[in-house]
Amino acid sequence: MHDVVIVGAGPVGLFLACELGLAGCSVLVLEREPEPGSPGRAYPLGMRGLSPGSAEAFHRRGMLHPLLAASGVPDAAGRDADADEPSPPRGVGHFAGMVLDPAKVDVAALPFRLPGPAADGLFTHLEAVERVLAERADTLGVEIRRGVTVEDVVQDDGSVVAHTGEQAYEARWLVGCDGGRSAVRGRAGFAFAGTEPQFTGYVMLADVSDPDQLAMGIHLTPQGMYLRLSAGHIGVLDCDGGAYDRTRQPTADHLQTVLRRVSGTGVTLGAVHRASTFTDRAMQATTYRRGRVLLAGDSAHIHSPTGGQGLNLGIGDAMNLGWKLAATVRGHAPDGLLDTYTRERHPVGARVLDWTRAQAAVMRPDPHGWALREVLRDLLATRDGTTQVFERVSGTSIRYDLGSEQPLVGRNAPEFRLDDGTRLGELLRDGQGVALDFTAGRRLRAATAGRRGRLRYAAGAARNDLGLDAVLVRPDGVIAWAGAHDFGPADLEGFERAADRWFGAP
Structure with a gap:
């Protein structure tokens, strides 16, 4: 019997496995896909942004430089890691398609930010993240079994069993990291509550016959939003109420119709090499623990990828849960330690869901949405507005309620550096x-x-x-x-x- 079975070998499941392996726990990861990696997880479709908080998690476990190398990032994530004072971030991102100027971030308003190797976060892709984590998990003795689909979860007071079609895997604890359609969440009886979608999103890698019709970058339109990141890497948000059936693979004709309507152009698509869809359905498990079963990442919460918060939210779950579950397994956890996982992370997830809901409301293609967009555009262009967005998307604003009035308690620790150079x-x-x-x-x-x-x-x-x-x-x-x-x-x-x-x- 293993100490912990983790269902799902995505970034969250693998990061959690590394945390548990680091503490000496016996860990088995079950993954339904037979092989690691896929075209949708590699660059460019698998491109993701790691916030400073997530990049710092990799730094704090010695995995930042391997991740930078695997991601093709030529320099350190933190431009001024050795400076005495922090500098403005290199990027802030966007809110509902409205791109913000990083030079407007008021660094003086961020009193607990110090320079460090992860101060600016980084762009990477899922394949790189998973490769680095899988290699680290292997060095820590974590076992990963691929091509295994979990069909049921049964628990009692002493253990939990993950059932597949042919085999049963028993452990003291089980964590579902198996995505937005989590079998673990459903079989273990977690309630999943939230709101229905306002739009359908499409991401494609396609040939474009007349690419000059689509400008590079992010563009809000009366019908939604489109973005063009490279020659044929295109994203579209169609405010259709989430009407498109996600179980169907979108055809080239359908993608062209949607892209023309949203972009307001007559653009013509050639071959579509890969395409996927998503919605802004925002749902969250009402608790992240039921007995000996826990949830992390998309198994615990789903939302629109607008703003790039999903991977970062999941990494935060894994970092918070890992040491607490390890202490419980090792027998030195104080009373109630594992229950603080839901208490601390559930509010963070709820805030991210509301953040994405707000962006969906701003992008509504009606007079109310347009009016709200113009008001917010002016507010977000201010120094205070840009700083507020940076605090939210970077993780700087997260503070757990640990019962202390000391303003630093409950926050992510600044990257203190001792005079001898130790960080x-x-x-x-x-x-x-x-x-x-x-x-x-x-x-x-x-x-x-x-x-x-x-x-x-x-x-x-x-x-x-x-x-x-x-x-x-x-x-x-x-x-x-x-x-x-x-x-x-x-x-x-x-x-x-x-x-x-x-x-x-x-």
Whole structure:
């Protein structure tokens, strides 16, 4: 019997498998596709943007540089990783097709952002992400079985069994990472609630007889939106109420009809090499855990890909769940630790769903949508508006409610850099938490020592300590406690309470 069975070998399932393998858990990944990779996951159709938060997750596990190499990115993700102060991001993205100027991001309004290798995120493709993660999983002893379709999930108080047509796989825990049509979610009885679609989206790689009719970039039109990213890489959003049947493969004639109507051109398509469809149906599991079965990624939530939030949301799920499930498997999890996964990640998912719903409303092809679009265009062109969008899409605005008024607690930790050059991301690579003592006063050393294997102590002055004496960082990079200057007995007590809460008693 394995400690954990993960159903689905996409980026979320593989990242979670790496987290569990790093902690020494026995992990089996079941994937229905017989072979890794497909044309739809490679460049250009598989192109995805990793937010700074997601890129940082790869950095904190030592996988950023392999991912950059696999993605064909020529330089480091963070342009000014060694600078003393953060610089404006290289890109912000768009909101409902309205592209934002990164130069308008107010860096001074982001008080907890420090320079680092992952500060700007990166563009990659799914094939590169999955290859890097699969290679890492293999080095950690994770077993991946392909061509296996899970048809049922049965659990009791002590274990859970994934049934296929011919075999049963038993584990102490099972995690569904098997996509928006998750068999695990359905068979395990999770409720899935949300809203129906407003549009149908199409992505295609096709020959275009008269490409000059379609301008490069993103374009809002009275009928929806189209984007052209390269010669024949085209996307279309058709505000048809999600009427197109996603079980049908779109024909070249249908794609040409939709593209002409939305773009307002007479463009002519030649051969269509690959095409897929999606909608903005926005649904979320009401809980991410039922007994010994958990959900992560698209199994837990689906939404429009507008704004590029799906992969990043799933990576965040895996980073949050991995260390908590590992601690539960290893037997040193404090009471209720695993329940904090739903409590922390469900609100984040709900915010992303609302973010995509808002964009669908703005793109409605009617007078109300057009009026709303013009109002938002003016607001988003301001410094405050651009900064707000950056905070949302980069993950900077995420803050878990950990019951503390200290403004850094619950947020993703800045990339603290000690004077000797050591970065926080490097200290997190073994999957342990970190007690980072900037005063090197040894006041936290004793409180940390009894939690070896779960929490490590590191001391030294920082190039920028943000006015803090010390911080306690969870394995997922979230600040669990922070002590300001004038550290005293009450601060030490607060540190010990936070360490007990997240890492268990010494």
